[in-house]
Amino acid sequence: MMRILRSLPRTHKLLLLPVATMVTVLGAHKIVTTVEDVQRDSQTLDTVHVPLDPDASPGLPSLDTKRTAMADAFEMANRALDATRDHVPISALTASEIVDIDLIASVRAAKTEPGLPETLALPAVDDASRNGDESAVDVATLDEGARHMAVVIGTIASGMLEVDGSVVADATSYEDVSEDELAKFDEGPIVLEEQIVTNEPYVPQWEIYTVRSGDTFAVMAQKHLAMGYSEVMALVDTLPEPRILTQWRVGDRFEYQLDEQGDLLALRMMKNARDGYLVERQGDDFEVATIERAGEATQRLFAGTISGSFARSAKATGLTSAEVSQLSRTLEKKLDFRRDTRRGDRFQVLVESDVIDGKSLDPRVLAVQYEGERMNLTIVRNPDDNRFYTTDGKSLDPAFNRYPFEGRYRLSSNFNPNRHHPVTGRISPHKGTDFAMPIGTPVQAPANGRVEKVGNHPAAGRYIVIRHDNGYKTRYLHLSKPLVSNGQRVSMGDRIALSGNTGRSTGPHLHYEVLVNNSQVNAMKVSLPENQSLKGERLVAFQRQAEPKLAILESGQTGTVVASSDQQAPGNDEG
Incomplete structure (x- = not known):
């Protein structure tokens, strides 16, 4: 056995340490008892005969009368040695009843906890060790990783972790750790809430600002939105209706979002409960979108x-x-x-x-x-x-409204083919109907049709002509502003112009004409479509x-x- 051990390199000797550990921890009592019996019988210590049980397995001697998890551990060690190239595996050895007693004498164990080995030494066996010269023994201290592996395998072999396939509750750590050693690795207490907050991505929240007396958007934006004056002016110029920011009233509210650095991300402003604008920062610029809120129909x-x-x-x-x-x-x-x-x-x-x-x-x-x-x-x-x-x-x-406007206005001059001219006194037919109304009064299309002419005339002033779907025509004179263009399609009730006092007129009014077959008729009496x-x-x-x-x-x-x-x-x- 010793010859085999001497022939193994240091790495393979370490692989045998689990076996040595198990022999030491679990079989020490039987071996020592046997040695004492031999000494009592005055036998030499060169060899010791250990009787085997009748049902013992070939290979290493059994330290128990029954095959337990230790046998599996032996087989695990044998498989590790089998993988070693150019060396004789233990499993290939012939069954023997002789164990060199120097193996027992060369094992050293110092304990800090009852039953748990702290250090194991395996001597480099030579003639000096056989002669009992312990000073000549080269003791190699087992490193922590190998020792941990040996203890774990020994624990498995002893059945501490598994009995009939079930994990037992008496498994424990095998080494104490002092407070000083823990302090070396102390990184402070772990606060779960702080860890969660740290790992969560930043999500901007909408905040509300209520306008107070004396507020201006330029000052407010610099204080609360981290915006410079040039950025404020650029944002105001981007809005379709800048007055929503420049004409504040106390109590007005708007919402804004800031990024992690406190810079403006978005601004939401409502003109009323339904309509508003959303401003979002895109790099150095701002983009504006229209907000239209849908209400609940009641x-x-x-x-x-x-x-x-x-x-x-x-x-x-x-x-x-x-x-x-x-x-x-x-x-x-x-x-x-x-x-x-x-x-x-x-x-x-x-x-x-x-x-x-x-x-x-x-x-x-x-x-x-x-x-x-x-x-x-x-x-x-x-x-x-x-x-x-x-x-x-x-x-x-009706298919054709009688009046081209909403409301009621005084009829200032009727349709009259025999009317006397108000300036010359001569008979000058008036082929339309005049309604006295303030300049800027909306004029509406009395029926569906298409704009035939928008023009300006020295006597008629600004005027519009519309041809309607039923073949009738209507004309509107003395307008202040046309609201349609040539060829445009209009529907009944559409605003087409604002009344005025252009051309030859004695005062603000609308001159309205209806033409049937291109001839003027009395718009107040003509038979209109059903x-x-x-x-x-x-x-x-x-x-x-x-x-x-x-x-x-x-x-x-x-x-x-x-x-x-x-x-x-x-x-x-x-x-």
Whole structure:
């Protein structure tokens, strides 16, 4: 055995250390007992005969009567030696009962913990060691890595970690570590929250700034947004409506985002609850996008009774000024408020609006029911063309409006072929109708058509000529500003110009002409085309869409009646 050990290089000797460790830790008691028995029997110490059990396995002597995990450890060591080139593996040796006792004498163990070896020494065996000269023995101290491997293998072999395939609970560390040694590697306490914050990427948050008295955007941007004066001016110039930043009012609010260094990333400003602008930094420049917020469509039913003027009675129901104005413009196409309304007449109005942040925006009259002494009228808005129709599909809008403007203006000069000229006194036919109105009053197209001419004349001033789809023509004279161009398509109600006092005119007014077969006619008396009506599939579709609105009018339950225009039945919220 010793000859084999001497023939092995140092590396392979270390591979045998797990076996030596197990022999030392687990079999020391049996070996020492055997030596004592030999000495008692006065046998020589050259060799010691260790009796084997009848069922012992070939190879190294068994230190236990049963085959345990130690045998597996021996086989593991043998496999490691088998991989060693040019040396005889232990597994190839012939079974023997003789062990050189010098192997036992040469093992040294110093312990810091009961049962756990700290250092192991394996002598370089020579003749001096055989003669008992311990001073001549070259003791090699086992390094920490090899010692750790030997202890772990020995632990596995002893069955401490596994019994019948199950891990036992008495496994433990094999060496104590002092506080001084721990302190060498102390990196301070680990705070979980700080570690998480450190690892998370930076996410900019929206912050809100409220305008205070005396604030200007230039000063505020330098203090809070880390912007220089030139950057402030560049941002203001980028906005389509710079006044949103230059004309602040106390209480105005806007939102902004900053990066990790505190520089501006984005700016969000709202003109109102629906519309606004988003400014984002792109390198050294700014990009502006339009914000359009969608509200929740909500419908409300209002009911009232005429007790004075129609406008005052409508406002008493809770309608806003904008809603009353829209309702009046809708009904005046069929209802003359001076002649047709009477005290005690009743009406109901279904209005839809978008609610954003609790505010009602963009009101739209959907349906009206008027029950009066002189007239009963029920009309519903058709979503397909945004016009009002009666329940049987007749349009509230005529195919040709009588007046080319909204509101009422004094008729200052009628159509009169025998009119005397106001300056010369001679008969000078007036082939149009004049309406006295302030300069800048909007002029509207009375029907669909195409602009035929936009021009300027010494007597007529600025003027427009439109050819309509039904073959009629209309002319507009003495305008201050045309709003259309030659060849442009216009629809009924489109603004085409602003009234004025250009050309030969005695005062601000609109000269309006209607031509049939290229001849001027009295615009106030000419027979205009019939109202447009819905027929066939268009009528069926309209009536299907009108049903839920008519059901709401019939219910008479005022207040919020449905959440959206798609609802089919009224609610129970009383107004």
